[in-house]
Amino acid sequence: MDLSLGSEDRAFQDEVRAFLRDNLTSDLRQAGARTGGAFAEVEAGFRWHRILARRGWSATTWPTEHGGPGWSATQRYIFARECTAVDAPRVFNMGVRMVGPVVMKFGTPEQKAKYLPGIASGDIVFCQGYSEPGSGSDLASLKTRADSDGDDYVINGSKIWTTFAQHANHMFCLVRTAQDTKPQEGITFLLIDSMQTPGLTVQPIITLAGDHEVNQVFFDNVRVPKANRIGPENAGWTVAKYLLEFERGGDAYTPNLYARLEDVRRIAREERADDSGRLIDTPDFAERLALAEIEIQALEMIELQVLSDLSRGRNPGAVSSAMKIRGSETLQKLDGLGVEALAYYATPFEPDARSLGWNEPTVTPDHGITAMPLYLNNRASTIYAGSNEIQRNIIAKAMLGL
Template sequence: MDLNFTPEEQAFRDEVRAFMRTDLPADVAAKVKGGKRLTRDDHVRWMTALSKRGWLGVNWPTEYGGTGWSPVQRHIFEEECAAAGGPRIIAFGVNMVAPVIMKFGTAEQKAHYLPRILDLTDWWCQGYSEPGAGSDLASLKTRAVRDGDHYVVNGQKTWTTLGQHADWIFCLVRTDPQAAKPQEGISFLLIDMKTPGITVRPIILLDGEHEVNEVFFDDVRVPVGNRIGEENLGWTYAKYLLTHERTNIAGVGLSKEALRHLKTIARDQLKNGRPLIEDPIFRARMAQIEIDLMALEMTNLRVLADVQAGGAPGAESSILKIKGTEVRQAITDLARRALGPYALPFQSEALDGGFNGEPIGPGYAAPVAAHYFNMRKLSIFGGSNEIQKNIIAKASLGL
């Protein structure tokens, strides 16, 4: 792999930077840079700007309205978005269910759902985890019983990220409880969140954020035409989706921007009268994170190149998921340590736009505790890191 950017790639970077200056809403970028909470409208305005430019489907082929960008272009775009303060694209529609529809959906499903994802008609959420089925996802118990041209769905999903905003949810449901293996009796359904019988209840996280939810299904009728692929083969489609999710979790661009912010904090904070960044122990910790991030970036580019060539991310996505989450957690942990006592108080209200209260410590201290709390989840969602290590051991090492 050539590690130098070509003149064409440098020109593309300039194009992305120009777009960020003109089309990224300044108030949204300020919220992201300041660690403030984003509203649904903030996300929609940003993704609408991308959609109008034709840049929302960054990993989509051109035949479906995507950019057709190379892996390097996608990498540059992600990096420049993070540097400019662009919110991360909400992945559930454009980066998760869309690839499944493209590969396994019918022509009618592709023609209906894909344009609605690109023009933001539909906001999607994910219905995988349940109270008794997280990393052991095949233990899910939400039932879908065939009744003529419909399935009748009963059960519960949990940790449903941004489900309070969603128009649609893609769900794994059990359609054959008698299957010899639990993975063999699962189907993949697309469900309209406005369907009678669906209830969404908030779960408030440690950082005070309403980010996730419980979703209950009580005799929810779903047309059979909303099933992706064949009945009882949903586990195959779910695994395909999860490899894309785990690749996206790597978040190289976000980690690089977070590391730059950490260096700013380390230059500003003092230890024994000298900038913290000059402390040899702290510098060594920060250097190790930067080395790990550089290795992650190269690995991410290799995986994206394989996908561009027509493949799908396999066990490599598990490597990206593990290392990407470890790097992001390490950065937030080191930022918390750098701020010392200023990171201890947690002002949840200081994360809201328009907060006019008295901050505790430097202005950049308010979101540090919240980010630290929130990043604890990264090693769990998308399949816990322990599960990812098992996948690597079996698929890559033959253990």
């Protein structure tokens, strides 16, 4: 495999670097650098999304006919690497990354015209209504009901771990529309057009890192038009599986992993080892950092192949499960190294220090302010989007024929 960039790709890389230099302000860069969770501080993330949208770069995986830039897999990868290298904010992109491709494949022309432009511009912000109390990895057991009533469905139940539901204005949701059938055959995929819909309530869940990223959402006779259904009634499991392929493998993992590797190196260059030398110079720690980098490079080879397949219109399929496993477990390994390197400076609880514009003194040194929050937040990375145990079952069935 030839990994060198051709002249066109190098020119594109220069274009991206120039754009970032001209548009990524110091406060946006600070928000990106101090991200201790899945996404950057919400104001910064939304602002960066709008800046990207004005350039036509907010929906990097979308074809031009739906408002995307029509980039190749290589261009998308270059863009991701360049953004992470300069601490561009991580955008809350469930609309772009997940529900957008679903609308393109299963939506009606009216639904495409209604949702896709707003998703790309950042005006429509989707959160995900999948998991429920008691229905996480076994998603087919979900119990939130949608009963038919004329032109509407009436929804009752609850969803949990709903990321950024407090900031979203739309939700894509799996609901049960048939009871006396095989569980997978009684699920329907719906779009909810307002998080202010009567009967819909969002309750916060505060994480161990002190962040309000996830929520529980309650439905009490929430009415949703049947025109908001994606695909046929009771065919939502097919739609959901298609979406999960993009959730698990639609974006590049390794740009973020390389950025995390550099974060740990930066900490290890500043912190001292037991012999008072730099931690980065101790053979044991340096060896573990090198092993982590080798794992990232191995994942990168898989990732580039998947991105190439996506650029040809092929779904990643079960390979996305392998990427999800390796990406999440390598991320947790890096998080552990970061906390170990920071030692007792990892323990102060200072969530406000990661907010946009914060400039007060901190106990934790600036180079380690996100180490413990990332460690705590990313413990969930082997659970969300389907636990890694479930991913191994998918690989065993789909790839190994077991």
